[in-house]
Every structure is written in C-alpha cells, then in structure tokens.
Amino acid sequence: MVDQEIAQVRRFNRTVSQRIGALEGSYLALGRPLGEARLIFELGLADGSDLRDLRGRLGLDSGYLSRLVRSLEAQGLVEVRPAPEDKRVRRIGLTDAGRAAWRQYDERSDQLASSLLEPLTVSQRSRLLAAMAEIERLVRAANIEIGVEPADSADSRECLEAYYAEIDRRFEGGFALDGGNPFDPGDAIPPSGWFVLARLQGEAVGCGALKRLDVRTGEIKRVWVSPKVRGLGLAERIMGRLECVARNAGFTTLKLDTNRVLTEAHALYRKLGYRETERYNDNPYAHFWFEKAV
Known part of the structure; x- marks a missing residue:
C-alpha cells in the first residue's frame, strides 16, 4: 500500500462518518449514541441473540458490549436471560419499549x-448505489480472517x-468418505499437516488443509468456500495461506488433485501457477493432478 491509498481510505471514512451522523452523541436524534442504536437495530433484525x-x-x-447492554437494560430497552436449552448461555432480546425504539430507528434510517x-x-444515484454495493462486497472480503485451527473443532x-455434501451433489456418481480419498483430522496436526479456517464475523465460511507427503512435499486438500461468500476471492486467499504455511514448514513443492467437474478449481489452480502433472496418487475421484514449486 502507498500513502495515497491510505489517505483515500481515511478521507472516505471521515466523509461517511460525518454524513451519517456517527459523530453525534444522539444518532438520528433519538437520544442515544451510534453504538447503542446499532445494537438495538441488530437485535430487532435478529429477534434476539446469544450474547456471544x-x-x-x-x-x-x-x-464494550457489556457496557452497551447495561445502558440499554437501564433504559428498559433490552433484557438478558439464560437460554432455555443451556443456562450457561445468555440471550438478549428487545423489550416492548425496545421494539418501539427499533421501529423509530428503522423509519429514520x-x-x-x-x-x-x-x-x-x-x-448519480445509480453510480452511488453501484459504488456502495461494491464497497460493501470488498469490505466483507476484508473482514474475513484466516487462521490455522484444529481440524477436529466443531467449526472445522x-x-x-x-x-x-457439495462434492457428493456435484461428482458424477456422488462421493463416499470411504471411497479412497481419505482425510483424517489427525492428518492436519503439525508437523504432519495443518488446517486453516476462514471466519467472517465469527462464522466459519471456508477451509483448507495441507498434508505432508514427504520432507519437501506437501499436498493441498479440502479447499472449500461457503456459497454465501463466493466471489470475494476467498479461495485464492485460503490457497495463499496454505502456501505460506507450506514454505514455513520447509516444503519446496505442493501437489493437489481435483475432479473433472470442478472447473472453477482448475481455473484457480492455473491462475495461481500450478501446472498439470502426472498422476501421483490413487484417488478414484481425481481426474487432474497439479503441482507448484513454493
């Protein structure tokens, strides 16, 4: 990034925050700061939520969330109760007064x-709306975080x-876990392998695995992106994170295989510099094999 790019982002942030009233102590002239207003609106959209x-x-x-909740409780707008199914989990919801406040915020928004x-x-309206849609899409992409996590966690x-489930729908003849393309969470425990998980606002939305084949060779497996975030470049980012992990592990070559129906995966691998090579395994679901020097 260059200084001009950073300056543009900061100008944009200042312009938007001022225009939407984020600097005012009473957002939308309803007596509460933006943080409290945003929490009320989120609760109204979701009809309550677990605090976590x-x-x-x-x-x-x-x-900060605790302070917001306490303030809204004192105003009689929200109530916090243990979840019926698990008393350890706290749920928050709007009171009748809170729902009335939500309707006010909805109208004034x-x-x-x-x-x-x-x-x-x-x-100009068309240009602004198109630009907003693009900014929203790219900001969502920027909010996705990718990290190494255990392959046997609930989210993984x-x-x-x-x-x-997806490849079972797409593969000709379906897919069976015991059909010859095994992946055990134990394969992704360092130094035998690694598993990366992508999250958007706490929700797991993508994954990928790296498995050691030998001292200098790793295999990329199980790269998947949730349909709700496709088109944001996440698969490429997951591949990049796996390649970084591979280099740090001392690998010099990465291999992967893919099914013939996964044409979007073929295009991604070629874009990232993987070249088609000879078969290197006996995976019955694979029709193409790729490798790349890292």
Whole structure:
C-alpha cells in the first residue's frame, strides 16, 4: 500500500462518518449514541441473540458490549436471560419499549438513506448505489480472517461436512468418505499437516488443509468456500495461506488433485501457477493432478 491509498481510505471514512451522523452523541436524534442504536437495530433484525454470537457478528470487545447492554437494560430497552436449552448461555432480546425504539430507528434510517439520494441526479444515484454495493462486497472480503485451527473443532467439522455434501451433489456418481480419498483430522496436526479456517464475523465460511507427503512435499486438500461468500476471492486467499504455511514448514513443492467437474478449481489452480502433472496418487475421484514449486 502507498500513502495515497491510505489517505483515500481515511478521507472516505471521515466523509461517511460525518454524513451519517456517527459523530453525534444522539444518532438520528433519538437520544442515544451510534453504538447503542446499532445494537438495538441488530437485535430487532435478529429477534434476539446469544450474547456471544452478537459479539462475533458485530466484532465488539466483550467489555464494550457489556457496557452497551447495561445502558440499554437501564433504559428498559433490552433484557438478558439464560437460554432455555443451556443456562450457561445468555440471550438478549428487545423489550416492548425496545421494539418501539427499533421501529423509530428503522423509519429514520430510511429517511437518512433518502436524504443521501434525493440531491443526486438519476445517473448519480445509480453510480452511488453501484459504488456502495461494491464497497460493501470488498469490505466483507476484508473482514474475513484466516487462521490455522484444529481440524477436529466443531467449526472445522461443519466446514468439512459442507464440503463433502457439495462434492457428493456435484461428482458424477456422488462421493463416499470411504471411497479412497481419505482425510483424517489427525492428518492436519503439525508437523504432519495443518488446517486453516476462514471466519467472517465469527462464522466459519471456508477451509483448507495441507498434508505432508514427504520432507519437501506437501499436498493441498479440502479447499472449500461457503456459497454465501463466493466471489470475494476467498479461495485464492485460503490457497495463499496454505502456501505460506507450506514454505514455513520447509516444503519446496505442493501437489493437489481435483475432479473433472470442478472447473472453477482448475481455473484457480492455473491462475495461481500450478501446472498439470502426472498422476501421483490413487484417488478414484481425481481426474487432474497439479503441482507448484513454493
């Protein structure tokens, strides 16, 4: 990044925060700062939430969230209770007064949006809305975090199960776990292997694995991206993270295989510099084999 790029982002942030009223102590002139207003609106959209899930969705520090909740409780707008299914989990929801406040914020948010669009020509509105959609898409991409995690965690298993279900639908003849393409979570325990998980606002949305074949060779497996975040370049980022892990582990070559129906995967591998090579395993579901020097 260059200084001009950083300066542009900061100018954009200043312009937007001022225009939407984020600097005011009473957001939308309803007597509460933006943090409290945002929490009320999120609770109204979700019809209540576990506090832990809420913190993950909004990316809030636990201490700050606690202060917001206490303030809204004191105003009679929210109530916190143990979850019926697990008393250790705390759920938060809007009271009747909170739902009334939510309706006010919903109405005034529409008015604010209209005030942004009304001064513009039809052409300018179209340009602004298209730019907003693109910014939203790219900011979502920037909010995705990728890290090495255990392959047998609940989130990892959920991603792997989604991966298996998808290839079962797409492969000719389906897919069976015991059909000759094994992957055990134990294969992803360093130094035998690694597993990476991608998260967006606390939710697992993608994964990938790296398995050691020998001292200098690793194999990439189980790269999957949730349909809800496809088009954000996440598969390429997961591949890049796995390649970084491979280099740090001392690997000089990476291999992978793929099925003939996964044409989007073929295009990604070639884009990233993988070249087609001879068969290196007996995976019955593979029709193409690739490798790359790292």
